[in-house]
Amino acid sequence: MTPENAPPGRWSDLDRPPLNTAMLRRALIRPGGLWTSFDVVTATGSTNSDLVRRSPLAEGTVLVAEEQTAGRGRLDRSWTAPPRSGIFLSVVLRPGPEVPVERWGWLPLLAGVAAATGLSRSAGVDTSLKWPNDLLVKVDGEERKAGGILAERADDGSVVVGIGVNVTLRADELPVPAAGSIALAGAVSTDRDPLLRAVLRSLEQWYGQWREAAGDPVLSQIQPAYAAGCATLGRRVRAELPGGRSVTGEAVALDGDGRLVLALADGGRESVGAGDIVHLRPAG
Numbered sequence: 001m002t003p004e005n006a007p008p009g010r011w012s013d014l015d016r017p018p019l020n021t022a023m024l025r026r027a028l029i030r031p032g033g034l035w036t037s038f039d040v041v042t043a044t045g046s047t048n049s050d051l052v053r054r055s056p057l058a059e060g061t062v063l064v065a066e067e068q069t070a071g072r073g074r075l076d077r078s079w080t081a082p083p084r085s086g087i088f089l090s091v092v093l094r095p096g097p098e099v100p101v102e103r104w105g106w107l108p109l110l111a112g113v114a115a116a117t118g119l120s121r122s123a124g125v126d127t128s129l130k131w132p133n134d135l136l137v138k139v140d141g142e143e144r145k146a147g148g149i150l151a152e153r154a155d156d157g158s159v160v161v162g163i164g165v166n167v168t169l170r171a172d173e174l175p176v177p178a179a180g181s182i183a184l185a186g187a188v189s190t191d192r193d194p195l196l197r198a199v200l201r202s203l204e205q206w207y208g209q210w211r212e213a214a215g216d217p218v219l220s221q222i223q224p225a226y227a228a229g230c231a232t233l234g235r236r237v238r239a240e241l242p243g244g245r246s247v248t249g250e251a252v253a254l255d256g257d258g259r260l261v262l263a264l265a266d267g268g269r270e271s272v273g274a275g276d277i278v279h280l281r282p283a284g
């Protein structure tokens with residue numbers, strides 16, 4: 001479909017070219033590098049579900065979809081991923097015995113740092129992190145969710161890390177009012193090839209650093225990098241926990257396990273883990 005015969009207000013194939021699989025594969029798979037296979041499918045339900053189902057898979061397997069018809073977020077919430085509108089990918093990671101398993105909880109936070117770093121570098125867009133798994137951008141001065149991370153354990157013990165980023169979505173295409181996109185945040189480029197490459201290169205680099213430091217969040221710089229980019233710290237929030245309980249306080253730090261530390265009104269502190277959070281909302 002060309003721009004001339006595209007229905008008004010709809011995107012055309014020329015506006016949103018397909019990913020260049022061959023070029024990306026050449027650029028990403030390098031001797032001694034993390035990425036071992038790279039595939040792009042036109043459409044699938046969810047790249048995370050696909051890799052979890054196909055386990056065991058080699059570490060460094062990458063699956064990208066141009067469209068997802070049943071994309072998932074945390075707690076099985078749905079993630080909208082229309083054709084060629086973003087970066088929708090999952091990777092297989094297996095930190096192995098050199099990283100104690102209690103540190104694996106850093107993986108989704110690490111992926112958030114990697115995605116934010118890669119996008120900022122490649123699109124020139126300031127990206128921040130809403131703990132635990134959202135990527136935020138500013139659209140007309142307002143924080144909007146432009147991406148998210150979903151990490152899941154596969155049967156063989158590996159971790160499938162999914163990254164979703166809205167790249168070209170226009171204002172009239174946003175799935176929810178709180179959503180945004182790299183394009184709406186004023187990106188210098190919305191070409192998905194260099195963006196995807198930058199995100200995977202950045203993930204390779206942060207993951208390598210973290211693994212070399214045996215998963216230590218400080219030595220690997222993951223904890224300070226996450227804290228520096230985290231829009232949640234310094235704000236008053238209400239953490240909604242399963243069973244209807246909630247904790248309100250100022251988010252003051254990330255602890256050594258990546259939990260969010262809240263300073264409570266009574267002077268106490270409480271840490272909440274990503275796995276416990278149903279919602280994290282601003283508190284007045």
Ligand SMILES: Nc1ncnc2c1ncn2[C@@H]1O[C@H](COP(=O)(O)OP(=O)(O)OP(=O)(O)O)[C@@H](O)[C@H]1O
Pocket residue numbers: 073074075077078079080081133134145146147148166175176178179180278279280281
């Ligand atoms: N393409 C998209 N862009 C932005 N947001 C989306 C998109 N698709 C779905 N969403 C929203 O993301 C949510 C899933 O993310 P998540 O589970 O992290 O919830 P959240 O609303 O971001 O969390 P919280 O309530 O803590 O802010 C969905 O419920 C939906 O509202």
Ligand SMILES: O=C(O)CCCC[C@@H]1SC[C@@H]2NC(=O)N[C@@H]21
Pocket residue numbers: 045046047048049068070071072073074077079081087088089090133134147148149150162163164165
């Ligand atoms: O916001 C969230 O809760 C996380 C969204 C994660 C979306 C990505 S898109 C690629 C991968 N496949 C999925 O089904 N989900 C992740």
